Amino acid sequence: MLALFVVLPFVLSGVLAMLVKSDRLAGPIALAAGLVSIGLVGWLYLNNPGMQALTWFTAGAYPITLVTSLSQLHIWFLALIAFMSTMVILYSMGFMDVPSERHAYFSEISFFAAGMMLFAIGADLITLFVGWELIGFASYLLIGFWRHRESAVNAARKAVIVLLIGDLLMFSGIALLWVQLHSLSLAYIEANASGYLASAAALFIVAGALTKSAQFPFHEWLTDAMEGPTPVSALLHSSTMVKAGVFLAMVLLPFLIKAGMGPILIGAGLISVIVAVVNALSSTHIKRILAYSTIEDMGLMFIALGFGSLLAAFLLFLFQTLYKGLAFMNAGELTKANNDEMDIRKLVGSTRLAIIVPVIIGVASLAGVFPLGGFFGKAAVDSAVSNYVVYAVLMLVEVVSSMYIFRWLLVPLSNRARSGKSLYNEPRSMVMAVYIVSIGVVASSLVWPYLSGSSRWPPISLLDGATYTLMLLVGFALSYALYYKRIVAARKMRSILSQLSDISIPINTFYGFVVWVASKCGSAVDEFEYYLYSIVKVCGHGFVNISLLFERTQDGSINYYLVMFIVGAIAAVVIFSVI
């Protein structure tokens, strides 16, 4: 189980960061763990032990086996986690400037990364599920990190409720597969699962994946999760957490496609994408826009997976990790420079070269400007789509998508053009992290075709690329005209926007319906729980009364005990004689 060692540094730093005396050391310890992890992942890449199995325990005739795998998919995911976690920790060392918070923060973020790495090496559903639960729990802690804010606590609660629903769904899927196959290793499942039971299990697992990746109808928690510290968002939205759902669907893809889950993946992805872009365009919260953009990206990945193209999804997966991490880091810088203002209409951007270049790199990659990674990822997804209706919807979505992301960039800049102030003075570690990730974004865009055999990457047709760029330009032009030059007055703009978000009304109505059904189910469960509680309470009282009755047998007199002993002995003899 060589692969398990990759989890160790972050586990250690998680413990150490909590125990260490000085709060200044907590950050460096986590950072060191991150660097060691990167080293370990590199070492594993060079000395790949492949798939390894370990019998966890044997229950009856069936051994429960833990399997770890280091296929290309796993190892790249591991590398992304190690890199982004380290960068986020570096960034946090500057961002988290309240000393008393550092112990808990770095400890929690280390455990989060450790759970994520455990998830990333899993090749059986048990390991995956353990990692899945760990990140769910750690994200609950991190989202609600600022406990003194009521909104943060509520957001954490909302997240954990949605995630627990997902856990339950996934667990049901796992249980169904276990009943059918008595083995939970992915390879075995893919080879042997079939029939209705397997389809039901696949449905449950897909639903679980959709909750983690914040897809419709489970997407609400992610936008509320913005209440956590910005570096946490940078981690949650890039390499970890939301990626867990996509990754689960990726490693199980042959099984899911065989079980007929393709259309469901596409449908969920498509609805999520539409909901996300519309909401992103009408939102004014700087981090919320990025959160909707994450939902959009995840939706695109699910669409690609639904069409069976693992590599297209993975290409976007790779680049999305980097550019979304960078975008959140930039957002963190911007808000920190503006005294934690989150409204883009009030934020003031900077045009200083050192600031604006990483921002532009991030936005350009996110939007998908040609030589940068986002372009390849999104164009690969477009090329994977083989249905014209879906393709047409995606084209429209891309216009809106490019509109909102340039709006995200341009509105603060136009504010600056008006107010003219610029107050950037952030800690060096934040700047360093931003630069390194920017370099990562650019470098990955340049070298990706040469990684591990270019022939295996998905084809990107020239036509798709060109169409995509066209849509991008349309969106940019609209955005520039509307938000930077402000061709339309703000009030008019708002009315247009409200009309635009009318599109989302049916979706929101549907969502309301889902919530209504869920709350009805909830109150039914509540009712049931009340009866259950009553039963338990009555039983409890019964037991306590029996307990009092039994207590009379415990009066401490030897005579009585002897009598009971002999009565028992006689009873035993009589019973045996009767048999």
Next chain:
Amino acid sequence: MIIEQLAMLLVLLPFAVMILSSCVAIRSKSRRLALWGSLAGVLIAAFGATIVMDLGLSIPLLGYLTVTPLSAFFLFLASSGTALVEILAFRYSEQFQEFAFFMSLSFIGMFLIAAAQSLLPIIIGFELMTVSTAFMMLVHGRKRAEAAIKLFIFGSLAIAVFAFATALILQYNPSLSLSAIPQYLGYIAMVSLALFLVALGFETASFPFNLWIPDVYQGAPAFVTAALAGINKKIAFLALIEVLFFVFTAYFTSFYRIVEVLAIVTMLFGNILALKQKNLKRLFAYSSISQAGYILVGIAVGTHAGLTASLFYIFAHSFMIIGVFAIVGFLESHGINTVDDCNSLYSRNAFIAVSLTLIMLSMAGIPGLVGFFGKFILFTSAISAGMYWLAVIGVLNSFISIYYYARIVNASFQRKNERTILIDRYVQMVVVFALAIIITFGVFPQPLISMASAAASFIP
């Protein structure tokens, strides 16, 4: 051959070391000598047991005894348990040399039962264990006398019943060896089986032969209670297995129902009485009774899987209960005797509160701790043998037990209290060891499962 002789030496050497060192220690009034002598002895024994288990040896001794991996499993359990108890006693006993002497005698008794190839060593072993445990209590002053006398009286009664049961089958088994007696022997064999069950029901603390247990556990010093609950009762399970599955193996269809009923009533008795219990020591006495019921589940199932599960749970519970009584004894020495006294324990001593919580969660069967896997494989073995009700009642009992464990956990994490308690390093050592076992095998139980499974395959 050389390895076997060496292993035999390793198995026998400890007794010489322990007895001699404690005798010399009593003369020279040296507590340290007694401790190091006993520890050296049990460590050699544990080492020997490990070798026997590792190589799968069967070493015959004196015709009446054979050290097999099954006995080595229990020998390992007994020796590590004894080591922990000795450390506790070294800290809390005023009469440690005498205690060590009687503990060594008791350890010999355990060895005799573990290695028995005949019913005689079992009788002698129980006598040694009962008498020396009673003396372990007696040397700690007159106020322990009640508990000691109770243990002694019931112990001798049980041994008498055991001897009588042995006598009944003497004509079918003149050598008294642990070999199967033929089926269809009629009433005599049945009565003998019934009496064996009574005697061993006493030794393993199953209902209705266990009414004296809470009194004794409460009255004895905590470290003696730890030895009683953690080692003596566990060795008694081996004696039960030896009698039922070696001698009466042909009668399985007659006795498994009875054992099943014993398991159910024992679980219920322990759990229900623990519900209203205020005194910590008594609460854990009831809790250990209910845990004995879980172990009986595997014996009632009787398959290889069931016995493996039983052995697993015996091992797990032994360390859990020793850890618990280490903590309870520590708390007692600081005037914390009841559940209400546990209030704000966390702010007074975080280590103790957290370890107690972990051990109790393990007993209740929370995943990630060894108790969960113990119960899991116990109940799966019951289900795969078709004993659904047994499994259902077992799971329900786990729920009941959560209630009283939760009361303690709830109390310990409440409010602030500035009167901190300083941790004692001997207690800490014992608790850390127990926790290490609980967590290691809780996260990764396979080594213990295969050990128990290898040991269980020596049961016919």
